[in-house]
Amino acid sequence: xxxxxARFKNNAREALDTPTLQAALTKLADGFxxxxxxxxxxxxxxxxxxxxxxxxxxxxxxHLDVYLETFEARVNANGGEVHWCADADEARRTILDICxxxxxxxxxxxxxxxxEEIAINDYLERHGIRPVETDLGxxxxxxxxxxxxxxxxxxxxxxxxxxxxxxxxxxxxRPKDRPLDEPTALLDEARAELREDFLTADVGITGANMLxxxxxxxxxxxxxxxxxxxxxxxxxxxxxxxIEKIVPTLEDASIVLRVLARSATGQDVTVYTSFCTGPRxxxxxxxxxxxxxxxxxxxxxxxxxxxxxxxxRCIRCSACLNHCPVYRAVGGHAYGWVYSGxxxxxxxxxxxxxxxxxxxxxxxxxxxxxxxxxxxRIPLPRMLRAWRERQHREKKISWSARxxxxxxxxxxxxxxxxxxxxxxxxxxLGNMARNRGRFRRLPLLGGWTRVxxxxxxxxxTFMTLWRDAAERRGQx
Amino acid sequence: MSxxxxxxxxxxxxxxxxxxxxxxxxxxxAARLGRxxxxxxxxxxxxxxxxxxxxxxxxATRVEATVKRVASLKDVPGAVAAYLAGQxxxxxxxxxxxxxxxxxxxxxxxxxxxxxxxxxxNDAVGxxxxxxxxxxxxxxxxxxGPESPTSxxxxxxxxxAVVPVGRMVGSYEEAWARLRERAPAGGPxxxxxxxxxxGPSRTADIEQTLLLGAHGPxxxxxxxxxxxxx
Numbered sequence: 270x271x272x273x274x275a276r277f278k279n280n281a282r283e284a285l286d287t288p289t290l291q292a293a294l295t296k297l298a299d300g301f302x303x304x305x306x307x308x309x310x311x312x313x314x315x316x317x318x319x320x321x322x323x324x325x326x327x328x329x330x331x332h333l334d335v336y337l338e339t340f341e342a343r344v345n346a347n348g349g350e351v352h353w354c355a356d357a358d359e360a361r362r363t364i365l366d367i368c369x370x371x372x373x374x375x376x377x378x379x380x381x382x383x384x385e386e387i388a389i390n391d392y393l394e395r396h397g398i399r400p401v402e403t404d405l406g407x408x409x410x411x412x413x414x415x416x417x418x419x420x421x422x423x424x425x426x427x428x429x430x431x432x433x434x435x436x437x438x439x440x441x442x443r444p445k446d447r448p449l450d451e452p453t454a455l456l457d458e459a460r461a462e463l464r465e466d467f468l469t470a471d472v473g474i475t476g477a478n479m480l481x482x483x484x485x486x487x488x489x490x491x492x493x494x495x496x497x498x499x500x501x502x503x504x505x506x507x508x509x510x511x512i513e514k515i516v517p518t519l520e521d522a523s524i525v526l527r528v529l530a531r532s533a534t535g536q537d538v539t540v541y542t543s544f545c546t547g548p549r550x551x552x553x554x555x556x557x558x559x560x561x562x563x564x565x566x567x568x569x570x571x572x573x574x575x576x577x578x579x580x581x582r583c584i585r586c587s588a589c590l591n592h593c594p595v596y597r598a599v600g601g602h603a604y605g606w607v608y609s610g611x612x613x614x615x616x617x618x619x620x621x622x623x624x625x626x627x628x629x630x631x632x633x634x635x636x637x638x639x640x641x642x643x644x645x646r647i648p649l650p651r652m653l654r655a656w657r658e659r660q661h662r663e664k665k666i667s668w669s670a671r672x673x674x675x676x677x678x679x680x681x682x683x684x685x686x687x688x689x690x691x692x693x694x695x696x697x698l699g700n701m702a703r704n705r706g707r708f709r710r711l712p713l714l715g716g717w718t719r720v721x722x723x724x725x726x727x728x729x730t731f732m733t734l735w736r737d738a739a740e741r742r743g744q745x
Numbered sequence: 746m747s748x749x750x751x752x753x754x755x756x757x758x759x760x761x762x763x764x765x766x767x768x769x770x771x772x773x774x775a776a777r778l779g780r781x782x783x784x785x786x787x788x789x790x791x792x793x794x795x796x797x798x799x800x801x802x803x804x805a806t807r808v809e810a811t812v813k814r815v816a817s818l819k820d821v822p823g824a825v826a827a828y829l830a831g832q833x834x835x836x837x838x839x840x841x842x843x844x845x846x847x848x849x850x851x852x853x854x855x856x857x858x859x860x861x862x863x864x865x866x867n868d869a870v871g872x873x874x875x876x877x878x879x880x881x882x883x884x885x886x887x888x889x890g891p892e893s894p895t896s897x898x899x900x901x902x903x904x905x906a907v908v909p910v911g912r913m914v915g916s917y918e919e920a921w922a923r924l925r926e927r928a929p930a931g932g933p934x935x936x937x938x939x940x941x942x943x944g945p946s947r948t949a950d951i952e953q954t955l956l957l958g959a960h961g962p963x964x965x966x967x968x969x970x971x972x973x974x975x
Binding site for chain 1: 747748750751753754755757758759761762764765766770771773774775777778780781782783784785787788804808842862863864866881882884889890891894895896899900916917918921933934935936937938939940941942943944945946947948949950951952953954956958959960961962
């Protein structure tokens with residue numbers, strides 16, 4: 270999809286004015302964080318598991334070349350093939366090529382953020398191949414031609430009534446007056462529609478939650494079972510994965526799995542966790558005849574050993590989205606691309622360029638909840654600040670903002686200026702407000718006072734109060 | 746195309762990695778691959794056999810599976826028939842061609858029809874065993890192979906797993922150790938598919954309402970068999 274991240278401010282304003290979205294976001298805030306908390310309460314070793322998971326990823330990123338080559342050698346030994354793709358275009362062409370060689374007409378797909386990133390569905394359609402998303406949420410947004418608004422719950426922004434409307438508009442061969450009021454009716458209809466595609470698809474495309482170097486396996490987690498039907502029933506299985514998904518061993522994968530579902534949905538483990546290793550073996554009664562791994566870089570190797578290195582530990586659990594006050598106010602579509610929330614605000618500028626995504630690092634209060642819930646302890650606020658610093662350095666913010674920040678940092682770093690200037694400003698503002706205690710309008714603060722009052726200071730700075738209190742303590 | 750990208754990607758990655766890890770790094774990674782080092786294993790996985798069975802039962806039940814324990818394979822047909830009758834499901838079974846499962850004396854219960862094969866469109870109930878069971882989360886570990894089609898546990902709307910209690914372990918790490926033990930010497934030990942299955946299929950994609958039976962089975966019955974040899 271074409272990113273609309275540059276229009277973040279407009280996107281956000283629209284999101285705030287959309288009642289169905291606001292209702293959905295309230296529901297999200299009531300759901301995921303509480304379930305995560307409960308799951309962690311049942312696992313006393315959770316903090317140690319986080320440390321272990323983080324250490325595994327740190328080690329892996331420092332030896333990424335070794336593990337990727339090992340992975341490739343194992344996939345080859347298992348009878349599969351690894352396709353190294355530097356960018357989205359190369360990945361798309363590689364996938365189309367495999368599909369064409371297989372004579373594919375229908376491709377089933379299990380939810381994959383990488384496949385959203387390379388926009389494979391549009392590409393396949395343009396070349397006469399029908400891609401069918403099989404994760405229920407992803408199927409719904411595919412029918413609506415929307416991008417996902419959440420990395421694990423892609424249709425979280427929709428109400429059941431909107432889904433019913435979508436099904437009525439899309440499944441035109443069914444009776445028009447059928448009841449679709451209950452979520453079970455919607456699920457039954459989607460299950461029936463997708464069953465035929467599962468059984469007749471020529472190629473199955475999945476992502477990978479991890480790649481295991483030791484065995485050449487890919488790991489997939491789902492609750493619906495759609496990934497398993499996607500990699501088991503068609504003749505060809507294509508795995509689309511980015512380079513940082515790799516872990517050394519099955520034991521390492523197990524540690525990451527112990528923190529993944531708990532951080533994401535608050536489950537101890539997802540219903541289905543699958544390890545696929547190559548094509549079907551001699552004597553196997555089912556499974557694909559071909560196994561391909563499309564290994565995508567798309568700008569990630571450039572992040573290694575930079576200030577954004579730690580972002581490559583991300584396992585896409587969505588805990589940072591679920592706990593972010595900004596995400597919970599505007600939802601995922603406002604971010605304007607396939608990722609969203611704090612992880613999106615760090616990753617999107619790295620993948621599509623800071624110019625295109627200039628607002629995203631600033632769409633944060635830096636409250637730090639994202640880092641505190643991240644199973645991989647990724648310092649997201651630090652990286653958001655790193656993007657802001659880069660914008661400042663590269664003069665990519667407005668002249669007035671740059672001037673203001675430069676003046677502020679000059680004063681703030683010099684107590685001799687800072688203390689008398691703030692004392693003066695506070696006393697002046699206190700006098701101006703007289704007894705009202707707030708301002709309805711202030712020069713230079715129109716952005717603030719347009720939507721809310723500005724509280725008036727009470728006459729003294731904290732430093733003055735502290736000094737006075739210290740003197741009183743000294744006297745008593 | 747792919748070869749040029751391979752060289753380019755690996756060169757970029759190697760440059761950054763070398764800066765971070767120094768010279769000895771490559772050997773450290775190679776050694777780590779062979780060690781299968783376990784991380785912190787949760788205490789709840791470290792129990793005796795009966796403790797593991799109790800935990801497995803509690804965890805699987807929590808995620809909407811039904812767990813029954815029987816003394817021997819002779820009791821399996823009765824337990825399956827009673828479960829299916831209680832759910833009003835036709836007792837038409839498609840079973841994995843597994844030598845141990847073939848010892849189940851189905852003929853004693855006349856209501857059940859049993860055929861063997863892969864999971865297909867019109868199957869009512871898929872019957873499999875499991876290579877391992879993990880108490881930690883109430884998880885079945887299925888390993889694909891000539892006697893174990895992956896599709897049987899996924900395509901039919903009901904999944905019945907019949908497993909000897911001797912295949913119970915505490916943690917995921919022990920499950921991998923079991924799979925490594927049963928592999929033929931020399932060859933790769935991982936089968937085409939290893940499926941961890943924890944409860945029946947579900948989704949919460951519509952307004953976060955939890956619904957069972959998304960694409961996989963809507964119901965799951967796990968029968969633990971005390972006596973391994975029938």
